[in-house]
Amino acid sequence: MRASAATIWQTVHAERRRLAADLAGLRDDQWRLPSLCPGWDVHDVLAHLVSTARTGRVSFVRDLLMARMDFDRANENGIARHKSQDPRATLQALKKAADLTRTPPVNLATRLVEAVVHGEDIRRPLGIAGRYPEPAIVQALGYQLRTPVSFGGGRERAAGLRLIDRSTGAAWGEGDAVEADGIDLLLAVSGRRVDQERLVGAGASRLASTTPGAPTTGSGAQR
Structure with a gap:
């Protein structure tokens, strides 16, 4: 919701x-x-x-x-x-x-x-631990997965993958599984480097390899 x-x-x-x-x-x-x-x-x-x-x-x-x-x-x-x-x-x-x-x-x-x-x-x-409301992470991740990279999203980065948020059980997409905390999935999809050990599953290395140096957040209006 x-x-x-x-x-x-x-x-x-x-x-x-x-x-x-x-x-x-x-x-x-x-x-x-x-x-x-x-x-x-x-x-x-x-x-x-x-x-x-x-x-x-x-x-x-x-x-x-x-x-x-x-x-x-x-x-x-x-x-x-x-x-x-x-x-x-x-x-x-x-x-x-x-x-x-x-x-x-x-x-x-x-x-x-x-x-x-x-x-x-x-x-x-x-080295500061961030804690964010899970519904906010889920909604932000869902938006990024619907939005092309050219518009600041991350749809292409997750193509052919099934992302699973281990915190909430929410899942998106079809293909090789990648399970992680929602915040790490959101960061990876948004073009941030995420340590591969935070990502588990057959698609983990592929998602991790797409992230460094890529464009970032939200509908072309943001970096």
Whole structure:
């Protein structure tokens, strides 16, 4: 069952606040650690989250036009606008934007993808354990599996595989089985490197091999 818009926003707002709390005590060098998102460090991903939190339908179209319809360039421009010289100022900006309900003209499930995947982009390199509501992970994963890679999803990465969430028993697709925690399936499908030992089954090595350096989350509006 898909969550209502109100439930999605409650989850997104809570995840923004939780991430801000997790990052409150970072050392200066930790902000420069490479994230799971190829080419971005921890501070870059934080600035991206501020940018997407503040991006509505009109500003999304404006930013895309300014980037000459290049989603990656639009993302980089957003980071440049919202990345303060002091990472703590960027963190404060996320706190201020945490309860906004702005969104590009895309499926609202992309907000869950943003919150969860980018949360792990930041947390895993820092050794911070992330805990996300299982319904949010399931809905985000279902969306990514329906969406082509060219639009920020991961449909092609899971082609010919049956993904099984060992936490909930939910399953998607047909083919060689891959069983893992839902969060690891979501990350792999979204183009993140996941340690192969987290994935079990005949299709595990194939899913793991598709992930490094690939495009990432949500309907072309996000990296």
